[in-house]
Amino acid sequence: MDRPSPPDPGVLRRVAVSSLLGTAIEYYDFLVYGTMSALVFGRVFFPDSDPALATIAAFGTLAAGYVARPLGGILFGHFGDRIGRKKMLVLTMSLMGAASFLIGLLPTFAAVGVAAPLLLVALRVIQGVAIGGEWGGATLMVTEHAEPHRRGFWNGVMQMGSPIGSLLSVTVVTLVTLLPDDAFLSWGWRVPFLVSVLLLAIGIYVRMSITESPVFEHAKPQAAAAARIPLVEVVRRPRPLILACAVGIGPFALTALISTHMISYATTIGYHRTDVMTALVFTSVTALIAIPLFSAVSDRVGRRPVMLAGALGIICYAWPFYTLVDLGSVAWLTVAMMLAQIVQSAMYAPLGALYSEMFGTTVRYTGASMGYQLAALLGAGFTPMIASSLLVGDVTNVPLVVLAAGCGAITVLAVWRVRETRGIDLATVGAAATTGAAGTAIGEAAR
Numbered sequence: 144m145d146r147p148s149p150p151d152p153g154v155l156r157r158v159a160v161s162s163l164l165g166t167a168i169e170y171y172d173f174l175v176y177g178t179m180s181a182l183v184f185g186r187v188f189f190p191d192s193d194p195a196l197a198t199i200a201a202f203g204t205l206a207a208g209y210v211a212r213p214l215g216g217i218l219f220g221h222f223g224d225r226i227g228r229k230k231m232l233v234l235t236m237s238l239m240g241a242a243s244f245l246i247g248l249l250p251t252f253a254a255v256g257v258a259a260p261l262l263l264v265a266l267r268v269i270q271g272v273a274i275g276g277e278w279g280g281a282t283l284m285v286t287e288h289a290e291p292h293r294r295g296f297w298n299g300v301m302q303m304g305s306p307i308g309s310l311l312s313v314t315v316v317t318l319v320t321l322l323p324d325d326a327f328l329s330w331g332w333r334v335p336f337l338v339s340v341l342l343l344a345i346g347i348y349v350r351m352s353i354t355e356s357p358v359f360e361h362a363k364p365q366a367a368a369a370a371r372i373p374l375v376e377v378v379r380r381p382r383p384l385i386l387a388c389a390v391g392i393g394p395f396a397l398t399a400l401i402s403t404h405m406i407s408y409a410t411t412i413g414y415h416r417t418d419v420m421t422a423l424v425f426t427s428v429t430a431l432i433a434i435p436l437f438s439a440v441s442d443r444v445g446r447r448p449v450m451l452a453g454a455l456g457i458i459c460y461a462w463p464f465y466t467l468v469d470l471g472s473v474a475w476l477t478v479a480m481m482l483a484q485i486v487q488s489a490m491y492a493p494l495g496a497l498y499s500e501m502f503g504t505t506v507r508y509t510g511a512s513m514g515y516q517l518a519a520l521l522g523a524g525f526t527p528m529i530a531s532s533l534l535v536g537d538v539t540n541v542p543l544v545v546l547a548a549g550c551g552a553i554t555v556l557a558v559w560r561v562r563e564t565r566g567i568d569l570a571t572v573g574a575a576a577t578t579g580a581a582g583t584a585i586g587e588a589a590r
Contacts, residue, residue, distance in 0.1 A: 155288045159300045161353050162281035164346040166304025172243045174312040175335045177403035183332045187251045188260045202528040208271030209524025212516035215275020220509030224373040229355050232280040238273035240343030242266045247336030279512030286499035287358035298495035299438025306430035317420040362504040373509035391518025393554030394490035399526035422477040429481045433488035445565045446493040450558045453489025457551035465540035500564035
């Protein structure tokens with residue numbers, strides 16, 4: 144049968160940059176929100192609560208955005224699988240950036256009472272819906288433009304957006320945390336949200352210039368003739384979706400523990416918030432190197448070995464990680480977080496290629512988005528709140544060690560059950576999904 148045209152290097156580079164920017168905005172927004180949940184939201188949006196309960200409530204608003212993410216994956220995945228990837232990506236980026244900007248303009252509890260946290264949750268949900276459709280589309284655009292033997296590498300380029308977004312967020316937040324407490328609480332916390340509009344403008348400009356996925360264009364006539372609902376096709380045989388979700392729990396949980404929850408935990412045991420933010424800068428730089436490296440390695444040895452190594456790594460490293468943090472030394476805190484980031488990157492780097500290769504073309508946006516966002520919800524959305532709850536009245540790190548190692552164990556078991564997908568023919572998988580063999584095409588990678 145006919146195949147999509149070979150990728151044009153110039154087009155592929157533009158697509159990779161566009162996807163990188165989308166991922167950078169996603170992670171910038173996520174980490175700014177998570178950081179402010181740890182540092183300030185409990186005081187400005189839930190001021191009548193006990194400080195520990197206020198922090199838990201603030202992390203609850205963080206979780207609300209994650210609850211909305213699968214809905215975004217379903218919504219944008221449906222239309223992305225039916226009418227195209229590019230249109231959905233322009234819309235998701237616009238919504239994502241607008242919601243973040245408006246958070247920076249919100250009135251506080253002192254100004255409007257209970258309406259303040261309600262507005263915060265509403266904007267967080269909008270942000271979550273947009274992010275739910277962003278990652279899947281961005282990943283597919285790269286995967287479906289790339290050569291089969293370099294999908295991991297190009298996904299690694301896109302995934303570099305996560306440490307870039309982290310680095311930008313940490314840098315901006317670190318600068319505003321240098322302000323006096325009164326200034327930080329009154330207006331300083333708003334600055335990171337407001338400056339996100341600059342990233343949005345650049346991202347939209349680049350995204351408007353890219354072309355539609357050639358794999359999708361090749362499968363579009365069959366998709367239109369089939370007239371299926373992508374979500375129904377995915378959930379009809381849920382095994383791949385369940386495995387995709389479980390595979391991502393380890394890396395997402397570790398991301399939440401390293402970044403969002405670590406700020407709260409470390410400041411509670413005596414670290415200054417500026418020292419923690421500085422450690423996060425080095426952690427982001429580590430990810431900037433490790434993610435493309437592990438992505439490229441996955442092209443040579445496969446997705447499964449790289450992810451298994453990372454998942455086993457966090458099981459073994461969970462106790463030493465918190466032991467080093469508890470030493471009270473900024474140097475050891477930084478080393479501990481950098482090592483944890485290397486382990487996390489090994490689990491996270493192959494995800495984009497793996498998820499894209501697990502689903503047929505006409506359900507790929509929906510399947511990959513749902514798998515990723517459900518993993519994000521379970522792994523990162525609730526982890527800071529759970530971790531904070533486990534530590535109420537107790538400063539021992541044992542619950543956190545068990546939580547981190549347990550999430551790593553889930554990823555080990557899931558990766559063990561996923562069939563290696565490196566080098567799979569995306570056009571063939573897509574053709575199978577549109578000619579009545581969707582179950583075979585979707586399920587093959589999960590056996």
